Amino acid sequence: MDIQIKPSLQISDQGTLFDPETGDTFTLNESGLILIKMLYEGKDPETIFLSLSQSFNLTRELFDRIVIDFKSMLKSFNLLINE
Amino acid sequence: MSKKKITIAISGLNNTDNPGPGIPVIRGLREAASFEAKIIGLAYENLEPGAYLHDLVDHTYLIPYPSQGVERMLNRIRSIHQKEGIDVLIPNFDAELLPLIKSADLLKTEGIQTFLPTMEQYEERMKSNLPQFGEKYNVLVPKSFPVSSPADLTRVCRELEAPFMIKGKFYDAYLAHNPEEALGYYYKISAKWGLPVIVQQYVRGTEVNVVALGDGKGQTIGAVPMKKQYITDKGKAWGGIAIADPFLLQLTDQIISQTRWRGGMELELVKTSGGRYFLIEINPRIPAWVYLAVGAGQNLPEALVHLALDQPVEPFKEFKVGTMFIRYSIDMIVDVTAHQRFTLQGEL
Numbered sequence: 495m496d497i498q499i500k501p502s503l504q505i506s507d508q509g510t511l512f513d514p515e516t517g518d519t520f521t522l523n524e525s526g527l528i529l530i531k532m533l534y535e536g537k538d539p540e541t542i543f544l545s546l547s548q549s550f551n552l553t554r555e556l557f558d559r560i561v562i563d564f565k566s567m568l569k570s571f572n573l574l575i576n577e
Numbered sequence: 578m579s580k581k582k583i584t585i586a587i588s589g590l591n592n593t594d595n596p597g598p599g600i601p602v603i604r605g606l607r608e609a610a611s612f613e614a615k616i617i618g619l620a621y622e623n624l625e626p627g628a629y630l631h632d633l634v635d636h637t638y639l640i641p642y643p644s645q646g647v648e649r650m651l652n653r654i655r656s657i658h659q660k661e662g663i664d665v666l667i668p669n670f671d672a673e674l675l676p677l678i679k680s681a682d683l684l685k686t687e688g689i690q691t692f693l694p695t696m697e698q699y700e701e702r703m704k705s706n707l708p709q710f711g712e713k714y715n716v717l718v719p720k721s722f723p724v725s726s727p728a729d730l731t732r733v734c735r736e737l738e739a740p741f742m743i744k745g746k747f748y749d750a751y752l753a754h755n756p757e758e759a760l761g762y763y764y765k766i767s768a769k770w771g772l773p774v775i776v777q778q779y780v781r782g783t784e785v786n787v788v789a790l791g792d793g794k795g796q797t798i799g800a801v802p803m804k805k806q807y808i809t810d811k812g813k814a815w816g817g818i819a820i821a822d823p824f825l826l827q828l829t830d831q832i833i834s835q836t837r838w839r840g841g842m843e844l845e846l847v848k849t850s851g852g853r854y855f856l857i858e859i860n861p862r863i864p865a866w867v868y869l870a871v872g873a874g875q876n877l878p879e880a881l882v883h884l885a886l887d888q889p890v891e892p893f894k895e896f897k898v899g900t901m902f903i904r905y906s907i908d909m910i911v912d913v914t915a916h917q918r919f920t921l922q923g924e925l
Binding site: 502504512514515517543572 | 783803804806818819820821823824848852898
């Protein structure tokens with residue numbers, strides 16, 4: 495699944511996401527922060543799964559569902575490059 | 578080497594919950610790197626807080642409202658000029674802008690420089706002319722109509738879809754959910770600001786503003802867009818954040834370049850959830866939140882003073898995105914004798 499996050503987003507290690515174009519700030523939980531950082535770095539879903547499954551005991555099916563939900567949330571907040 | 582001293586007269590010292598831009602402009606001037614400002618406050622009321630802020634304002638004079646006669650107001654400014662030697666005058670009160678634009682050449686011959694929009698620029702962006710402005714410059718503007726009678730208002734409300742914004746020609750804007758509520762606001766606003774009252778189609782979305790400075794030749798000297806984060810019951814930003822919205826910056830450049838805007842300005846827009854931007858107002862002066870621009874790296878009041886003095890100004894290239902402002906109020910303790918002196922002698 496291709497998820498292209500706006501390159502202008504600013505992600506802090508404390509778990510906040512700032513969109514400088516809109517001034518919106520979002521808070522992320524631990525897994526959300528890891529996920530968005532990896533997406534931001536352009537990692538593919540396979541690599542992200544391998545990394546997250548070790549820390550969070552994820553099945554592939556659950557991971558895919560989480561990523562779909564996450565993408566839909568990012569899209570609703572206009573945080574993705576227009577598709 | 579000591580910095581050059583410039584005497585700057587400034588109005589709009591009403592730093593209330595609906596603040597005038599005077600004090601924020603002065604704070605910018607106090608931080609000017611290129612000159613040392615002597616600040617002369619011009620107050621219309623003896624309780625304008627700025628008059629008592631002695632660390633910001635060196636000397637304040639009471640002046641008559643323009644509605645009491647333009648010549649009377651000019652004579653008062655002349656008498657202050659004789660005492661203080663005003664180099665630059667920065668008016669910040671909407672109702673005084675028009676008479677001062679008309680008097681700018683006269684003031685210049687007397688040694689007082691201003692940097693105000695031209696008459697044409699001032700008039701074509703008026704709230705009552707905004708739809709024509711939008712058409713001329715290809716900017717999306719909500720439907721709006723000037724009304725001068727209750728019958729007009731009722732007719733216009735029938736043509737629009739509720740809710741409506743009911744606006745005064747200079748200040749004040751209220752959200753009316755039906756024609757009856759609109760009529761109440763019509764009477765309230767017309768009693769305070771006169772006619773016409775403007776009825777505008779309400780646009781739902783995020784309020785975003787831009788503070789900008791045009792050099793009068795089509796160039797943007799500086800511009801900082803801001804998203805309102807905390808809005809008062811009067812619709813004013815109590816908190817805001819500088820944003821890097823490319824559309825807002827491009828729109829500002831477009832408007833300044835097409836109109837050859839001269840002076841400070843504020844663009845007020847609403848961004849809809851669909852990503853459309855509606856221009857709801859253009860204020861022909863620096864807004865009260867200008868200190869955000871100063872804090873973000875663009876000292877627009879300082880640049881305006883240089884433009885007024887016909888000195889070259891380099892356009893600002895950037896600002897610090899994410900800079901925020903949070904407004905606050907404070908109770909000053911004032912000796913009654915200072916208030917009495919200001920009231921009786923007209924200066925403090």
